[in-house]
Amino acid sequence: MAVKDIFQAVLEFDEAKVSELTRKELDAGTNIQSILNDGLINAMDEVGKQFSEGVLFVPEMLMAAQAMKAGLGVLKPHLADTDNKPKGTIIIGTVKGDLHDIGKNLVGMMMEGAGFNVVDLGVDVDTEKFVQAAKDNDAQIVALSALLTTTMPAMEATVASLKESGSGVKTMIGGAPVTEAFATKIGSDGYSDDAPGAVELARKLVAA
Numbered sequence: 001m002a003v004k005d006i007f008q009a010v011l012e013f014d015e016a017k018v019s020e021l022t023r024k025e026l027d028a029g030t031n032i033q034s035i036l037n038d039g040l041i042n043a044m045d046e047v048g049k050q051f052s053e054g055v056l057f058v059p060e061m062l063m064a065a066q067a068m069k070a071g072l073g074v075l076k077p078h079l080a081d082t083d084n085k086p087k088g089t090i091i092i093g094t095v096k097g098d099l100h101d102i103g104k105n106l107v108g109m110m111m112e113g114a115g116f117n118v119v120d121l122g123v124d125v126d127t128e129k130f131v132q133a134a135k136d137n138d139a140q141i142v143a144l145s146a147l148l149t150t151t152m153p154a155m156e157a158t159v160a161s162l163k164e165s166g167s168g169v170k171t172m173i174g175g176a177p178v179t180e181a182f183a184t185k186i187g188s189d190g191y192s193d194d195a196p197g198a199v200e201l202a203r204k205l206v207a208a
Contacts, residue, residue: 006039048196
């Protein structure tokens, strides 16, 4: 029994097993950083890779992310006792007028799996709420989702307000109708068309 078994259990979408193995590793005194990085984060990176290669699809990614979250839930109380700092704080939400959340939820879970602190504002979130949450949580990134072309102007307004706030927070956008060209047009710092790409983008934006 080792950390690699946690990795494997995430790839098998087995929430109960991930939870149980994570607890066992903690009880055995295994380094928390190793459980987090080698067991959970690496597993989600592998899931992202398999998704990009067309081996896994969105339903499997969601199941893997749920399994990873089960392990994260066991680790969280112990992470506070270590020097393990989150890689950064990300505010995520679906913009005003849009109630779609599957893509947003998946990106949020993948971000958590990659070691970010994620604050999920839910759906139908107005501009002021995004700006206030970024300030209250000292966020590095605000991630905006939209699935309707009719709500893309709300995305543009939110990006503009975040820039005007002077907080220096980076923005990233995504969703079915959203494109790289639109991201550039509205002045967003980045765009991704899938969850693994969003994680890579977030890592780059935080490191920049």
